[in-house]
Amino acid sequence: MTLRGFRIPMVFSLVVWCAIWEIIGRLNLISLIPPFTDVVEALFEVIPSTDFIDATMITFQAFAIGMGLALVVGISVGILMGRIPAVGNLMGMWVNIFESSPLTAIVPALMAILGFGLPTMIVTVFLFSVWVIALDTQVGVERVNPSLIEMGRSFGASNRALFSKIVFFAALPELLAGIRLGLIRGLKGVIIGQLLIAVIGMGYLFELYSRNFLMPEFWALLIILFGFAYIASEAVAYFERKVAFYATSR
Amino acid sequence: MTDTPRLSSHGAPGTTGFSQEPAIRVMNLTKEYPGGIRALEGISFDVPKGELTSVIGPSGCGKTTSLKIIAGLVEATSGEVVVNGTQVRGPGPERAFVFQEFALMPWATVLRNVAFGLELRGFGRKERESIAHEYIAKMNLTGFEDAYPHQLSGGMRQRVGLARAMAVDADILLMDEPFASVDEQIRRKFQEDLLRLLSEEKKSVLFVTHSIEEAVYVSDQIVILTRGPAQVSNVVRPGIDRTGDPQNIRRSSAYLDCVESIWVELRNYLEE
Numbered sequence A: 001m002t003l004r005g006f007r008i009p010m011v012f013s014l015v016v017w018c019a020i021w022e023i024i025g026r027l028n029l030i031s032l033i034p035p036f037t038d039v040v041e042a043l044f045e046v047i048p049s050t051d052f053i054d055a056t057m058i059t060f061q062a063f064a065i066g067m068g069l070a071l072v073v074g075i076s077v078g079i080l081m082g083r084i085p086a087v088g089n090l091m092g093m094w095v096n097i098f099e100s101s102p103l104t105a106i107v108p109a110l111m112a113i114l115g116f117g118l119p120t121m122i123v124t125v126f127l128f129s130v131w132v133i134a135l136d137t138q139v140g141v142e143r144v145n146p147s148l149i150e151m152g153r154s155f156g157a158s159n160r161a162l163f164s165k166i167v168f169f170a171a172l173p174e175l176l177a178g179i180r181l182g183l184i185r186g187l188k189g190v191i192i193g194q195l196l197i198a199v200i201g202m203g204y205l206f207e208l209y210s211r212n213f214l215m216p217e218f219w220a221l222l223i224i225l226f227g228f229a230y231i232a233s234e235a236v237a238y239f240e241r242k243v244a245f246y247a248t249s250r
Numbered sequence B: 001m002t003d004t005p006r007l008s009s010h011g012a013p014g015t016t017g018f019s020q021e022p023a024i025r026v027m028n029l030t031k032e033y034p035g036g037i038r039a040l041e042g043i044s045f046d047v048p049k050g051e052l053t054s055v056i057g058p059s060g061c062g063k064t065t066s067l068k069i070i071a072g073l074v075e076a077t078s079g080e081v082v083v084n085g086t087q088v089r090g091p092g093p094e095r096a097f098v099f100q101e102f103a104l105m106p107w108a109t110v111l112r113n114v115a116f117g118l119e120l121r122g123f124g125r126k127e128r129e130s131i132a133h134e135y136i137a138k139m140n141l142t143g144f145e146d147a148y149p150h151q152l153s154g155g156m157r158q159r160v161g162l163a164r165a166m167a168v169d170a171d172i173l174l175m176d177e178p179f180a181s182v183d184e185q186i187r188r189k190f191q192e193d194l195l196r197l198l199s200e201e202k203k204s205v206l207f208v209t210h211s212i213e214e215a216v217y218v219s220d221q222i223v224i225l226t227r228g229p230a231q232v233s234n235v236v237r238p239g240i241d242r243t244g245d246p247q248n249i250r251r252s253s254a255y256l257d258c259v260e261s262i263w264v265e266l267r268n269y270l271e272e
Helices: A011-027 A036-046 A050-083 A085-100 A103-114 A118-142 A146-154 A159-197 A201-211 A215-247 B063-071 B110-120 B125-138 B154-167 B184-200 B212-218 B246-251 B253-270
Strands: B024-033 B037-047 B052-056 B078-083 B095-098 B172-176 B204-208 B221-225 B232-236
Touching: A011 A036, A036 A215, A050 A085, A050 A118, A050 A159, A050 A201, A085 A118, A103 A118, A103 A159, A118 A159, A146 A159, A146 B095, A159 A201, A159 A215, A159 B110, A201 A215, B024 B063, B037 B052, B037 B063, B037 B078, B037 B204, B037 B221, B037 B232, B052 B063, B052 B212, B063 B078, B063 B095, B063 B172, B063 B204, B095 B154, B110 B125, B110 B154, B125 B154, B154 B172, B154 B184, B184 B212, B212 B246, B212 B253, B221 B253, B232 B253, B246 B253
Parallel strands: B052 B204, B052 B221, B095 B172, B172 B204
Antiparallel strands: B024 B037, B024 B078, B221 B232
16 A cells, blocks of 8 residues: 555554544543453453463364364365265255354354254354355365376376376365365354353353453453454465466466 | 277287387277267287387377377276286286376475375385486476476476376386467477487386377377277278487478378378
């Protein structure tokens, strides 16, 4: 960004927003918005607290297990859908329906079935992220240049080599895009699940802070989650950029 | 199919002057795609050992299909292909394929692409890379070992594809319009390079092209196919002396007459 010939770093816009936040907070206009400096202070109180560490542990556990399952199932299903037309036809409609459905509505039903604990959160993460991973994997596998497959076969590649040396790498750009989107949705899933359950993890903390009107802590927690989501998605985006050079020239 | 093979009409066995078996013998090949579209209607021809045979015909006549059947990549509906005396049931190490669209792995360097055929055949890294280096040098790609395909011109990409096929040291090269995606000037240079390379390494080549000039320039034998569903229309041996300057070959009356006679024959199939 340049302004009147001066190059302004991107961080500047963040600084401006923080300043505006600080001013609104200081003016005491809305009781829901404390000054930004109070939030930063709360950040240092929240992070070492046992409540936060417990919540992080359980959230991370649910997120990791749910994502792990979603990656394994999503990628496998996506590959089968992409490689075998019959599977693609059979599953395609269902995967698309679930991918575009408001899954939040299912969480209360999950609670009724699985209870108020870890299983519900894991299944929520899984359901939020698996579909987009499967769909993007399918697209990636379907877009593999058929002459690359023929090339592999003409040099005597086994099915296994064909897959691990050609199909996997050719599908990698779409695969990574699917993983990045799945990661973000999984994170939404774990938080939404916990908010609806409201007795565990981050959901419990949000409930605690807002009920007791601890607004700086409330905002601090939100910033932590925003930051984590951003870092997680940027980490995958880093690998995406690494393969971007061949995404257009397959 | 109850037709008798039409080999005898072209006198394929023995035409080379040797009595040895051909590198490839194609017998009564037919191919019907699902939906009843017929690509090939009983084609038969031989590819003599150590020679370059090209297949030419109107576009869409099934040239590439027949090449892919010989490569073992596509299954024939009926008929058979015998390579070095053994019936083809799939791809084999005695055949290497050069693709029209190069078929290079965009995520791999030139070195890895050239060595890839060897990698799939289980050669160790050191061995396959030293062989690859040799063919990279032969193809004038030295200095580009670590480049990626998207950084190369079309002509260089095809040289990588050719180097990959040469590196596995197959007796038979199957080339599917290898120079079709390359511009005209580079194409001519390529044809000359190919002939030079083949004179150094004794290989039998089956070469699919749609260019009459190219076929006559590079081939010992030309198989002319009819419009699809393809049948063998004729087998011609240009018999051009290639010992002299390439420019003189293109101006020689033997070359020009052969181009003309093939054009006259192919024109029948275009004007139907």
